[in-house]
Amino acid sequence: MSELNLILLGPPGAGKGTQAALLTADFGLPHIATGDILRAAREEQTDLGLLAKKYMDAGELVPDEVVIGVILERLGSDDARDGFLLDGFPRTIDQADALGARLEEGERRLTATLLLDASDDVVVQRISGRRVCRKEGHVYHLDFDPPKNEGHCDIDGSELDQRDDDREDTVRNRLAVYHAQTEPLISYYDERGLLRRFDGTRPPADVHDHIRATLATLRLEEDL
Numbered sequence: 174m175s176e177l178n179l180i181l182l183g184p185p186g187a188g189k190g191t192q193a194a195l196l197t198a199d200f201g202l203p204h205i206a207t208g209d210i211l212r213a214a215r216e217e218q219t220d221l222g223l224l225a226k227k228y229m230d231a232g233e234l235v236p237d238e239v240v241i242g243v244i245l246e247r248l249g250s251d252d253a254r255d256g257f258l259l260d261g262f263p264r265t266i267d268q269a270d271a272l273g274a275r276l277e278e279g280e281r282r283l284t285a286t287l288l289l290d291a292s293d294d295v296v297v298q299r300i301s302g303r304r305v306c307r308k309e310g311h312v313y314h315l316d317f318d319p320p321k322n323e324g325h326c327d328i329d330g331s332e333l334d335q336r337d338d339d340r341e342d343t344v345r346n347r348l349a350v351y352h353a354q355t356e357p358l359i360s361y362y363d364e365r366g367l368l369r370r371f372d373g374t375r376p377p378a379d380v381h382d383h384i385r386a387t388l389a390t391l392r393l394e395e396d397l
């Protein structure tokens with residue numbers, strides 16, 4: 174069986190986390206998310222991990238070459254031999270180039286870059302409608318899963334708040350960053366024939382079915 178080497182792209186709120194969980198369960202791929210990997214490298218005290226720690230402890234952004242080093246190191250581990258699912262990497266064209274070069278060196282290739290698409294307005298509606306209860310963190314949505322008593326948790330009656338991260342202006346800022354950083358990557362992978370688009374506004378199970386069908390086709394083509 175050929176390797177399944179995947180990148181997951183998409184705006185916040187498009188369901189990347191859900192699809193990543195389903196894909197890793199289906200195919201036993203390690204889910205390699207940049208933040209988690211940096212934390213793990215720091216805990217394992219690898220050379221690069223310790224370097225990343227210096228920046229993180231100082232509250233600074235970890236430089237590109239350190240992030241690249243940590244991720245590429247991770248792709249070389251045993252559990253990533255049959256494939257991987259990258260999430261949050263690459264974020265820049267430099268990172269994409271570094272990834273491409275490393276895969277080529279190892280005579281590996283990217284299977285596909287999966288883009289979960291959702292318009293800004295859909296993302297804003299999904300995220301800014303979230304409300305969380307003060308007591309236990311139960312999650313509601315004003316439009317899709319409203320509480321029975323407005324402003325109060327169904328389970329414990331405590332008040333519902335909007336997290337700062339979920340405020341519309343915060344979400345719009347994150348989307349602006351996403352578009353600036355990611356749009357060049359979308360073209361980059363599209364030009365290389367690796368981009369596959371999925372409608373992130375569809376129910377998660379439908380999106381998942383569509384991704385599986387696409388991957389099955391890609392693997393058939395590869396094995397021909």
Ligand SMILES: [Zn+2]
Binds near residue numbers: 308309310311329
């Ligand atoms: Zn609650």
